[in-house]
Amino acid sequence: MPPPTPGKPAATCLARHRVRDAIQQLILSGEFQPGQRLVQQELAERFEVAQSVIRESLLELQFCGLVEAVDRLGMFVSGLDAKGLRHAYQIRELFEGLAARLCCESACRADLRELAELARKIFDLASRGDLEPMSQCDREFHFRLVQASGNPLLARLTEGYQMLGMFVRANRDPRQIRDEHLEMLKTIEANRPAAAEDLARRHVREAWHAIEEQIDQGTFVPHWVGQVVEYQAAGDGGAKPTKKKKPKERKKTT
Amino acid sequence: MPPPTPGKPAATCLARHRVRDAIQQLILSGEFQPGQRLVQQELAERFEVAQSVIRESLLELQFCGLVEAVDRLGMFVSGLDAKGLRHAYQIRELFEGLAARLCCESACRADLRELAELARKIFDLASRGDLEPMSQCDREFHFRLVQASGNPLLARLTEGYQMLGMFVRANRDPRQIRDEHLEMLKTIEANRPAAAEDLARRHVREAWHAIEEQIDQGTFVPHWVGQVVEYQAAGDGGAKPTKKKKPKERKKTT
DNA sequence: CAATCGTTTATTATCGATAATAAACTATGA
DNA sequence: TCATAGTTTATTATCGATAATAAACGATTG
Structure with a gap:
């Protein structure tokens, strides 16, 4: 007999979706800039979920076109040229x-x-x-x-x-x-x-x-603009392993 | 000093992609029929990878439109009406x-x-x-x-x-x-x-x-048709949790 | 000083196990 | 017989840990 565990919000949305929307928000609001690397561990701590959840969220966003993935290298906020x-x-x-x-x-x-x-x-x-x-x-x-x-x-x-x-x-x-x-x-x-x-x-x-x-x-600001609309849709995408991305901005040995 | 481990194929493609392509093949070849449920554990054993790899592969295919996901319920081969x-x-x-x-x-x-x-x-x-x-x-x-x-x-x-x-x-x-x-x-x-x-x-x-x-x-066969072309691209997609899918075909208690 | 090679480190990809959940099943009572 | 509530089971979603890998670093040599 599993009681509905009254302490928890029943029928909660998938963590994956929650995180996906949050990250999307961050990209659109400009807090995450085009080209910026999205480190899974970092985001996992920020949103208090496992790294794999971040992975899946980013996969969804990749297919939205908001982030780009390079195999084994990482995911980056899409650029806007x-x-x-x-x-x-x-x-x-x-x-x-x-x-x-x-x-x-x-x-x-x-x-x-x-x-x-x-x-x-x-x-x-x-x-x-x-x-x-x-x-x-x-x-x-x-x-x-x-x-x-x-x-x-x-x-x-x-x-x-x-x-x-x-x-x-x-x-x-x-x-x-x-x-x-x-x-x-x-x-x-x-x-x-x-x-x-x-x-x-x-x-x-x-x-x-x-x-x-x-x-x-030259007055164009290469920025995503806007807030997330209430819609419910997602991803697609695909890995383009051929494309090269600047892997820079890696932390130094502290 | 990590030697190149000569026994392994270097520069191997991501398991995720390998599995994605394989499943796509199975769908297009008709072995996986429209509407069929794709059980992650089963596929994991078949392809000898972890369940999470299957998850991610299916996510990619979802965004390709070949499979549809229902939150907490599963993934199904897309129908063709x-x-x-x-x-x-x-x-x-x-x-x-x-x-x-x-x-x-x-x-x-x-x-x-x-x-x-x-x-x-x-x-x-x-x-x-x-x-x-x-x-x-x-x-x-x-x-x-x-x-x-x-x-x-x-x-x-x-x-x-x-x-x-x-x-x-x-x-x-x-x-x-x-x-x-x-x-x-x-x-x-x-x-x-x-x-x-x-x-x-x-x-x-x-x-x-x-x-x-x-x-x-009435002569139309609602079947995916074809072999995978050599292309390299993928999904997008998004979960539409509102949509209901026949959850049937569940194993009986053996 | 520049180039090369090995080492370290940050990070992703994968794994196996556990928690959460929804359907299937079973028993009970009208 | 039918409906209903509890139990079991199949399955997904999430977690934490480990393996694999690519960049950064550093030393060595010309």
Whole structure:
């Protein structure tokens, strides 16, 4: 007769997931910088779990694209270079376009209303200069969009992989962003799939152009940006043992 | 002074990867059927590694989309239903289209020559009725295409996730497949990105239609098909604890 | 001073054992 | 017979320890 052990929180989430989310948070918040090495033992002590739990969490994050693993060498916070971002945006453009198109037949009124609400909120926050909440809202807008698309694989890929580029902030006119969002929604509501797809793709392209400009001007900060959204998804990934990573920053013999 | 231990194979690959590939093979070959439970202990004995190694391998495969995990319950070979396949093909269409488009500026002559070679080989094999090698060749064709696109993220997503749909066989006229492949290549060679993208997308749509027809007729076998290609990539993924899975097939008390 | 080789150390990869949990089973009572 | 509660068992999740490995260090020699 095993009593429910009243002292413990029943139905607790897997430690692996808890730690995964926490580390993700740390990466997105900037506390863990791109390129930084993630030492398993250190993290294990920090989160008070065994090293193997950290391993598994990092594996999940690897597949999210937030960390990269090199066999026998370690795991590192993924870097963010211009080329990688361009590639990510090429794909994001497809995803958002497909999402918008599919939404024409899948999104319900409630979804659209909520999306419009978010579009306005993004504008409000931007007007007030609250950049961080604005970014978060913007991400949520796009997450909701793919969720409303009715293609779970699309949602999983977008959320799971985070599409890398979703976590950098494009420096654009908030008014324009809002208008693009709203027009997209209007087109979806009008049930014009081709037009909606086109608008969504254009929207992503505009974002990319803004980021590209920042990169060219040297004003781009190669940082993950944002807080973890409430979503529930993860990993994938794969080991690319061929890729070499700077193994530096190893402790000296104290 | 640790001598190189001459008895052991130096620079051996991670056990995790070895096992991952082996299990993938077993799934694709059909020995492990969709829906089947993957018991860690069992696999650990079979591959002569610790259970934790199996865990990590399965995690990787989960992110590939080949297995699904349910927290505290186990891992199962992914199922293949009509809806899931449709969603996969929606995305595959985008990916192949983008790949073809990008190839116009990225693919070198050698790539194109090799692709043309493969296109012919696919036809030859199909003519002889060698369906399995044919499927493998076809997959290789599409893998090479995304690799030649010059967008590594695209390649990783396509290969890593295997795009699910890439591992079912569409029942089509081999001649038509060949012609579509070759026309696509010709368009790439002629540097007509928009046309190439369009052709690639159409090609995927055709494949999907063939599969859809098979499904409607009830002649579709819900099986993973194929052998592992030599690629090196992996998962992502994420746990979706909400999803319920048949926990059945548990051993009786012997 | 530069290059090479062995030693040390930090770190990952793997292992075997234990704790936690969910399903299967069994007994009990209406 | 059916439902329900307790027990057992199969299995996963976690832990702590060990083996394997790659970088850092240090001495030795040209």
